Amino acid sequence: xxxxxxxxxxxxxxxxxxxxxxxxxxxxxxxxxxxxxxxxxxxxxxxxxxxxxxxxxxxxxxxxxxxxxxxxxxxxxxxxxxxxxxxxxxxxxxxxxxxxxxxxxxxxxxxxxxxxxxxxxxxxxxxxxxxxxxxxxxxxxxxxxxxxxxxxxxxxxxxxxxxxxxxxxxxxxxxxxxxxxxxxxxxxxxxxxxxxxxxxxxxxxxxxxxxxxxxxxxxxxxxxxxxxxxxxxxxxxxxxxxxxxxxxxxxxxxxxxxxxxxxxxxxxxxxxxxxxxxxxxxxxxxxxxxxxxxxxxxxxxxxxxxxxxxxxxxxxxxxxxxxxxxxxxxxxxxxxxxxxxxxxxxxxxxxxxxxxxxxxxxxxxxxxxxxxxxxxxxxxxxxxxxxxxxxxx
Amino acid sequence: xxxxxxxxxxxxxxxxxxxxxxxxxxxxxxxxxxxxxxxxxxxxxxxxxxxxxxxxxxxxxxxxxxxxxxxxxxxxxxxxxxxxxxxxxxxxxxxxxxx
Ligand code: SF4
Ligand code: SF4
Numbered sequence: 001x002x003x004x005x006x007x008x009x010x011x012x013x014x015x016x017x018x019x020x021x022x023x024x025x026x027x028x029x030x031x032x033x034x035x036x037x038x039x040x041x042x043x044x045x046x047x048x049x050x051x052x053x054x055x056x057x058x059x060x061x062x063x064x065x066x067x068x069x070x071x072x073x074x075x076x077x078x079x080x081x082x083x084x085x086x087x088x089x090x091x092x093x094x095x096x097x098x099x100x101x102x103x104x105x106x107x108x109x110x111x112x113x114x115x116x117x118x119x120x121x122x123x124x125x126x127x128x129x130x131x132x133x134x135x136x137x138x139x140x141x142x143x144x145x146x147x148x149x150x151x152x153x154x155x156x157x158x159x160x161x162x163x164x165x166x167x168x169x170x171x172x173x174x175x176x177x178x179x180x181x182x183x184x185x186x187x188x189x190x191x192x193x194x195x196x197x198x199x200x201x202x203x204x205x206x207x208x209x210x211x212x213x214x215x216x217x218x219x220x221x222x223x224x225x226x227x228x229x230x231x232x233x234x235x236x237x238x239x240x241x242x243x244x245x246x247x248x249x250x251x252x253x254x255x256x257x258x259x260x261x262x263x264x265x266x267x268x269x270x271x272x273x274x275x276x277x278x279x280x281x282x283x284x285x286x287x288x289x290x291x292x293x294x295x296x297x298x299x300x301x302x303x304x305x306x307x308x309x310x311x312x313x314x315x316x317x318x319x320x321x322x323x324x325x326x327x328x329x330x331x332x333x334x335x336x337x338x339x340x341x342x343x344x345x346x347x348x349x350x351x352x353x354x355x356x357x358x359x360x361x362x363x364x365x366x367x368x369x370x371x372x373x374x375x376x377x378x379x380x381x382x383x384x385x386x387x388x389x390x391x392x393x
Numbered sequence: 394x395x396x397x398x399x400x401x402x403x404x405x406x407x408x409x410x411x412x413x414x415x416x417x418x419x420x421x422x423x424x425x426x427x428x429x430x431x432x433x434x435x436x437x438x439x440x441x442x443x444x445x446x447x448x449x450x451x452x453x454x455x456x457x458x459x460x461x462x463x464x465x466x467x468x469x470x471x472x473x474x475x476x477x478x479x480x481x482x483x484x485x486x487x488x489x490x491x492x
Contacts, residue, residue, distance in 0.1 A: 221405065
């Protein structure tokens with residue numbers, strides 16, 4: 001097993017540390033409010049000569065992603081970081097990065113979108129770009145954020161898709177935790193050198209990228225992109241397997257926690273997965289068969305795997321830290337329900353809980369109330385299909 | 394014109410990359426023309442106004458004289474015919490419904 005160093009780091013520091021060890025060719029960023037310190041810490045590494053990276057301080061997040069696209073198309077290994085409004089401003093360029101199949105890796109701290117103005121955690125920003133063709137990986141804590149960043153480089157370059165690695169704003173980004181840092185040289189070996197296919201700086205093989213693609217080819221290129229997303233599932237799993245073999249921490253498309261024999265389960269992602277696991281432990285001591293499915297990979301969505309993992313659960317609650325404003329349900333709930341729909345034997349007792357918008361605290365008691373609701377469903381009582389957890393009437 | 398067989402998604406380069414240099418030349422920009430110019434050589438005085446005005450450099454010159462039009466790139470705008478100073482015009486625009 002590779003040597004690790006135990007340190008205390010915030011989520012932001014952990015992600016910046018991973019970026020230092022990855023040592024990308026270019027980082028282009030613009031810290032719009034509410035950005036986090038990730039790129040600021042990284043800029044310090046650049047100034048101190050700890051990395052070889054060209055740091056490009058641009059004039060907006062839109063430009064940040066544009067510069068990343070140019071640098072990635074040129075052939076470099078490219079990273080950036082953003083959050084909330086900044087991610088929203090990048091949205092146009094996110095589609096261009098993924099459509100051009102550029103393996104950019106981005107650290108994204110989940111925070112609410114204005115308006116009303118708010119800088120605290122929810123998943124609205126990341127959910128806003130869920131259809132932008134980027135792989136999206138969520139982290140439960142700073143350790144996962146660090147590990148996910150390192151794996152994301154390999155995933156992106158093997159899938160030829162850009163990857164967003166998220167943490168929950170403040171809860172992970174600004175809180176200090178004990179984490180295990182891998183040795184610099186082991187990270188360097190793990191990420192390896194970028195394998196170059198077509199790239200603009202290759203004077204021996206000129207190419208055109210970003211050409212006009214009218215009705216006779218656009219659809220075919222989108223179909224390729226869809227296939228890349230489907231195939232990325234196996235890449236994510238094989239990179240995780242190699243990572244776990246070297247460094248001991250296991251990852252999948254999602255984490256199942258006490259789910260095998262569970263009657264009721266909560267499906268959710270991000271930092272609240274940890275809270276839900278703690279509540280499940282408490283309930284198990286009282287004889288209630290509670291389980292948790294903590295989603296790690298939201299894009300690609302692990303449809304078949306989730307249907308399989310939930311097939312014997314009697315009542316399921318999907319907790320969404322954002323709402324789609326569709327007068328229906330949150331985005332994670334819709335995806336989970338769609339995953340279950342194709343198999344008529346799948347459970348259909350699914351409740352949706354919208355929680356924690358704009359950084360609203362989610363406490364142990366809140367999660368207990370979710371399991372309590374599931375208990376009532378199992379006893380045959382009817383419950384509201386959607387609950388806005390903790391909202392004052 | 395024979396229809397080219399277009400590649401399926403599995404055969405295309407990833408991300409719409411076009412391999413090789415100078416490929417814009419292969420892009421035949423004239424295929425959306427609805428009219429085409431025809432040269433009436435007997436009326437032409439070789440003033441070269443059409444050659445100067447053509448926005449797509451589609452007027453073909455041979456030995457210092459106008460020899461016709463390059464229909465791969467001519468977009469059928471009719472500027473050449475409009476600018477031709479000869480009474481009765483040495484260029485005629487005719488309907489073109491090529492595929
Ligand atoms: S019709 Fe227009 S494009 Fe064609 S030759 Fe005349 S001027 Fe040029
Ligand atoms: S403008 Fe008319 S006359 Fe002059 S060269 Fe062209 S076709 Fe001939």
